[in-house]
Amino acid sequence: MTRLFMFFFCLQAGVLMAQDFSVSGKLTDSNNVPLSFVNVLVYGNKEETPLQGTTTDEDGSFVLNNLPGGTYALNFSYIGFEDLQQTIQLFSNKNLGNLVLKEDQQMLDETVVVAKLPTIRKSPGKLVFEVENTSFAVGSTMDLLKKTPGIIVTGENIQVKMSTPVIYINGKRVYLSSEEIYSLLQNTDAAAIKSVEVITNPSSKYDAEAGTVLNIIMSKTISVGYKGSVNATYEQGIYPKYTLGTSHFYKNNWLNIYAGYSFSKKKEYKNDENYIRFFQPDEVSTKSIWETDFNRTTERSNHNGNVVLDFTLNDKNTISLTSNVSLTPNVNYHNNGNSLIFNPQRQLDSTITTLSYVDYDKQNLSFALDYIRALNDNGATLAVSANYIYYDNTQNQSVNSDYLLPNGDFLRNNSFYTDSNQNSDIFTGQADISSELWGGTFEAGFKFSSIDTESKLDFFDVMKSTTTFNNSLSDDFNYKENIYAEYINFEKEWEKWSITAGLRGEYTDLDAISLSLGEVNNQQYFDFFPSASFHYTINENNGIGLSYSRSVQRPRYQSLNPFKYYITERNFNGGNPKLVPAIEDKITLTFDHKSKLFFEIYYQNIENSLDILILQNNTNSTLSGIDANMIKSYQYAFDITYFSSFNSWWWLHLNTSSFYLANEFYALQSAPETYTNDTFGQYIFLTNHFTLSKDRALTADLTGVYISNFVFGNRFFENQNYVNVSVRKDFWDKRASLTVGVDDVFNTLNNTASVSKYYNQDNYYYANTESRLLRVGFKYNFGNARLRDNNKNIETDEGDRLEGK
Numbered sequence: 001m002t003r004l005f006m007f008f009f010c011l012q013a014g015v016l017m018a019q020d021f022s023v024s025g026k027l028t029d030s031n032n033v034p035l036s037f038v039n040v041l042v043y044g045n046k047e048e049t050p051l052q053g054t055t056t057d058e059d060g061s062f063v064l065n066n067l068p069g070g071t072y073a074l075n076f077s078y079i080g081f082e083d084l085q086q087t088i089q090l091f092s093n094k095n096l097g098n099l100v101l102k103e104d105q106q107m108l109d110e111t112v113v114v115a116k117l118p119t120i121r122k123s124p125g126k127l128v129f130e131v132e133n134t135s136f137a138v139g140s141t142m143d144l145l146k147k148t149p150g151i152i153v154t155g156e157n158i159q160v161k162m163s164t165p166v167i168y169i170n171g172k173r174v175y176l177s178s179e180e181i182y183s184l185l186q187n188t189d190a191a192a193i194k195s196v197e198v199i200t201n202p203s204s205k206y207d208a209e210a211g212t213v214l215n216i217i218m219s220k221t222i223s224v225g226y227k228g229s230v231n232a233t234y235e236q237g238i239y240p241k242y243t244l245g246t247s248h249f250y251k252n253n254w255l256n257i258y259a260g261y262s263f264s265k266k267k268e269y270k271n272d273e274n275y276i277r278f279f280q281p282d283e284v285s286t287k288s289i290w291e292t293d294f295n296r297t298t299e300r301s302n303h304n305g306n307v308v309l310d311f312t313l314n315d316k317n318t319i320s321l322t323s324n325v326s327l328t329p330n331v332n333y334h335n336n337g338n339s340l341i342f343n344p345q346r347q348l349d350s351t352i353t354t355l356s357y358v359d360y361d362k363q364n365l366s367f368a369l370d371y372i373r374a375l376n377d378n379g380a381t382l383a384v385s386a387n388y389i390y391y392d393n394t395q396n397q398s399v400n401s402d403y404l405l406p407n408g409d410f411l412r413n414n415s416f417y418t419d420s421n422q423n424s425d426i427f428t429g430q431a432d433i434s435s436e437l438w439g440g441t442f443e444a445g446f447k448f449s450s451i452d453t454e455s456k457l458d459f460f461d462v463m464k465s466t467t468t469f470n471n472s473l474s475d476d477f478n479y480k481e482n483i484y485a486e487y488i489n490f491e492k493e494w495e496k497w498s499i500t501a502g503l504r505g506e507y508t509d510l511d512a513i514s515l516s517l518g519e520v521n522n523q524q525y526f527d528f529f530p531s532a533s534f535h536y537t538i539n540e541n542n543g544i545g546l547s548y549s550r551s552v553q554r555p556r557y558q559s560l561n562p563f564k565y566y567i568t569e570r571n572f573n574g575g576n577p578k579l580v581p582a583i584e585d586k587i588t589l590t591f592d593h594k595s596k597l598f599f600e601i602y603y604q605n606i607e608n609s610l611d612i613l614i615l616q617n618n619t620n621s622t623l624s625g626i627d628a629n630m631i632k633s634y635q636y637a638f639d640i641t642y643f644s645s646f647n648s649w650w651w652l653h654l655n656t657s658s659f660y661l662a663n664e665f666y667a668l669q670s671a672p673e674t675y676t677n678d679t680f681g682q683y684i685f686l687t688n689h690f691t692l693s694k695d696r697a698l699t700a701d702l703t704g705v706y707i708s709n710f711v712f713g714n715r716f717f718e719n720q721n722y723v724n725v726s727v728r729k730d731f732w733d734k735r736a737s738l739t740v741g742v743d744d745v746f747n748t749l750n751n752t753a754s755v756s757k758y759y760n761q762d763n764y765y766y767a768n769t770e771s772r773l774l775r776v777g778f779k780y781n782f783g784n785a786r787l788r789d790n791n792k793n794i795e796t797d798e799g800d801r802l803e804g805k
Helices: 002-018 141-145 178-186
Strands: 020-028 040-043 049-056 061-068 070-078 084-089 093-101 106-108 111-115 120-124 126-128 151-153 157-159 166-169 191-197 215-216 225-236 241-251 255-279 286-313 316-344 346-373 381-404 410-437 440-463 466-469 476-495 496-514 519-537 541-552 563-570 569-573 582-593 598-609 612-615 624-629 631-648 650-666 674-691 699-713 715-731 735-743 754-759 763-768 773-783
Touching: 020 070, 020 084, 020 381, 040 061, 049 061, 061 070, 084 093, 141 178, 191 650, 286 563, 316 563, 346 563, 612 650, 612 763, 650 699, 674 715
Parallel strands: 020 093, 166 215, 569 624
Antiparallel strands: 020 061, 040 049, 040 070, 070 084, 106 111, 120 126, 126 191, 151 157, 191 215, 225 241, 225 773, 241 255, 255 286, 255 763, 286 316, 316 346, 346 381, 381 410, 410 440, 440 466, 440 476, 476 496, 496 519, 519 541, 541 582, 563 569, 582 598, 598 631, 612 624, 631 650, 650 674, 674 699, 699 715, 715 735, 715 754, 735 773, 754 763
């Protein structure tokens, strides 16, 4: 009888455990006012990842359904209130009744300021900026990056440690050009971001080409339902510009969908004041002096679309389909150059007027398939992915130059036009495995990539309305590259120590052929790329770390293409099919204090570094920008980074760098073989974020940047500085926002000269661009505005090389 009783008891318990139950309740503040949009997350017993979640309705009520019987931990969180945790035993439907959240407030000048501030975690070679549900998670992702410690945003350029980082989203590399990445991040809601990882010493699981990495982690959608948004941005410089965008999210128990689209239309103006002193063969005497006033008006539009489908097959298997489409049709350049040619006595000899027109169409289509399987309950996973990119760029240019006497009499005309096309197919496949080992995390993986690029340029001379094909200046350029990579990586933390160590090997086989030039570049090479980071916690407030990494910089496809783009008839840019990869070594010593103040000393050396050399040909009186391998580049730097919230309404980030930069290169147009372009410099970056209203609906940002000296290739830059300011207002229960700001308030970026002066090279230019911009942005959210987004982008390693990133 006892056994029979126990059998029925267990059977009843089993039935109860197999049933699904619900948990409900209501959230209010201390004044019994209902709180809507409170995040409610439910965790399994001792689990760190939530099983599901929801947000409270307008009356503060919530319901969590389909929970099997068992023990659960509930977490209730809302910005401006202290988190509330509860543990429950669930064996039937449960109503928790009225739950009260306590306000977390600070009084300041009779204004109550409530805000949850971001947190920062620093580990060897990596800084993690946690921004989910903070006042920083407003506006666009680009706005967020401008406030992230260690990241510098100037215009559309993103920099980490004076170099351009490789962009990842959710651990996947983005295969878009710099301009397309800017458009994507400018139209991605910062509220969808969980954290930003600034990785200055990437582990071996990242590609060997990733010297520095910026990894943007999106918040995972937990609640079931739909949300969407529309946004518009208007900018006014010399010409107006605007961007329109929309995003849509939907999630149920097995499907997570994201779809986004943006359209931008821009008209931009640029003016260059150019000076060149050409030399006689003795490389001392002046041959002639050219002063050119050049202006360009650019009209462009861009369509950017992104679709993500995540399928949860079961608790161990997921599949993701991703597509990115970027279309840039009918981009037009209107170039106008007026050159004054003086003899050595500064007497006007002649003038040249050049009109140039360029139009191009560009397509960038990316598709990816990802599969992830959980191998056990200890976090071991297997990830397999395949990616395909199709890229097509068609460009046409016409150039018309009139040579005139000083009195304006006509001498002669030279006209030509070019038709060019670049088509690229890129495929990558990779497999990664991660598992617990020796109390740490072990990772290993393999990757294969295949790149096939075909480019063609037809050159036509135009004389008296007669067009003639010029075979000597036309070309076909074909590039094929296969890369095989494998890596292992291990991470572990002790009580005071943490370590990351890994090794990556890559074998590269490439063929680059310029048919008309008869130039062939065949390379096969294998290299190892080790990385290691160590950190020791000295005491509660202080820590010290040491890191080393080795990486490769491969030539961009556009840099290998020998085709020329003509600014004027005698000023042009062209690629170089003979380029070889550059190898970078970097070692960094760090000291941190209270996770707010960081000191870094680092040395970076790049053999065969890749850059553009601006060279004047004194015989032909031309100026050209040529992609080249320098002998090496190196820098010594001492950086100080400080970030803190002085109180609940003021966040400050200060970054300074005292550095020495040097570029050693072959002086291709000079009798001496080599030259070193170097400088000492100082960099200062200061940004302030203010939250000044009780409901956090009014925020402001103030940023200032100063660079004393800098060098790129064989050019020297001096004294760059700017100040940006913006104000944001939320309204309509924070479903809508309006942002107004001005970039380069004092219009100081246009007072910088680019100088090249050594041996028989003497030239400089002032570039005046639309750096001062008035920006007005509006955004409206609809649907369940508290849902977390599933926006992400396709990752591969080779796609961003298309545009010279």
